[in-house]
Amino acid sequence: MSAREAGIGIVSLIVGGVIGGLTWAAISTKEDTVDKTADDATVAGTQSADDLQSQNALLKSQIAGLRDELNRKKLAAAAEEVPEKSEVVTAEAPTPQEVLFGDPKYQEALASIDWATVGQAMKDLVPLAAKLAEQLENGEEIDLAVAGELQKLNGELLKAAQKIMEGNIPGTGINGSFTHPVVAANQIGAALRAAGLDLSKEQKDNLERAMQFYAAKDHSLRLAEGDREFKLDILGEELEFKDAFYKEARRMLTKEQRDVLYSERSAGHAGFDVFDSSLMTTGRAKPLKVKDAAELASKLSRSISSSTGLDAAGRKQLDAIITKWSNEFPAEFWSSKGNALDKRGALSGARIRAALKRQSALMREILANIKLSPEARAQLLRNTSIFVPLPR
Secondary structure, three states, X not given: OOHHHHHHHHHOOXXXXXXXXXXXXXXXXOOOOOOOOOOEOOOOOOOOOOOHXXXXXXXXXXXXXXXXXHHXXXXXXXXXXXXXXXXXXXXXXXXXXXXXXXXXXOHHHHHOOOHHHHHHHHHHHHHHHHHHXXXXXXXXOOOHHHHHHHHHHHHHHHHHHHHHHHOOOXXXXXXXXXXXXXXXXXXXXXXXXXXXXXXOHHHHHHHHHHHXXXXXXXXXXXXXXXXXXXXXXXXXXXXXHHHHHHHHXXXXXXXXXXXXXXXXXXXXXXXXXXXXXXXXXXXXXXXXXXXXXXXXXXXXXXXXXXXXXXXXXXXXXXXXXXXXXXXXXXXXXXXXXXXXXXXXXXXXXXXXXXXXXXXXXXXXXXXHHOOOOHHHHHHHHHXXXXXXXXXX
């Protein structure tokens, strides 16, 4: 079975950017999915006159809000689907498990989730993701058994995602809610329990304190969200404090516990690591393959100027801003070409966060210095897709 064929089969069971999209990000090609990840992704909210792919990127940006809402509605139906039979041996259903980490605001939603099943599924995803990463790195065909097991586990996580969205646990998109600190703390505890490596009382107390601290950050962000136009900043803040939470949680664990939740082969890569902040960027972060600063500036300037309808003077201004911005990338950046997962679209979280900070600075400069139409300005303000320059 080829990687392309595996991508088609697995992606058909994944709703949008929902959890379990690790195979979508890793092995699908741009012909395989509706939400395409192109090698040379355009800036969300912009359009290049050169090709239809850029037009598709513009359309996706314009309907991003509607798509998230549609995903919420589809979760219920997707969670009810019965996966096709596979040759994988199905383990007995785990015993139901209590909520390990509560929050009065979301207690009803948390109590409705089968944490034992979630913990077992997420624990089992780790070695499968590592196996898939190894196959991709070696240029091998995708193993049917791996694909079948991923399909089954993804179905279990869809059921949990449905409960999370019904309970209005906040976050940017579905994966943002799935990585909320309260949810993530329970996932960690449940996965370790499934492995027979329960958190000690001290670990549980420490994780609860960290969860409460970062959940409070999330709550503050949501209170201010309505008054903030620039959505990339909101996404950036959410990504940063979730990254800090996951790192803090990881430091609390023993080596044996860490080995259950993380594989060095796939850790930290969007869609491959289900205990990492990069999971919330699956489907949002797109690689933009470029050879140097000049090519980066050229692609971005052409794309943005095309969609915003700038006149000659505006295009000249834009060219100057983007050229200056791209020339500020450090020299060592252009020698960091990424590993096999980065090149297949499963970008590292560190690379994504760095790209988001640079993109935010660039968009602020454009918004502050170039006269845009109200429509074009609104597009740039509400965009939450991340273009990630990837040297080739």
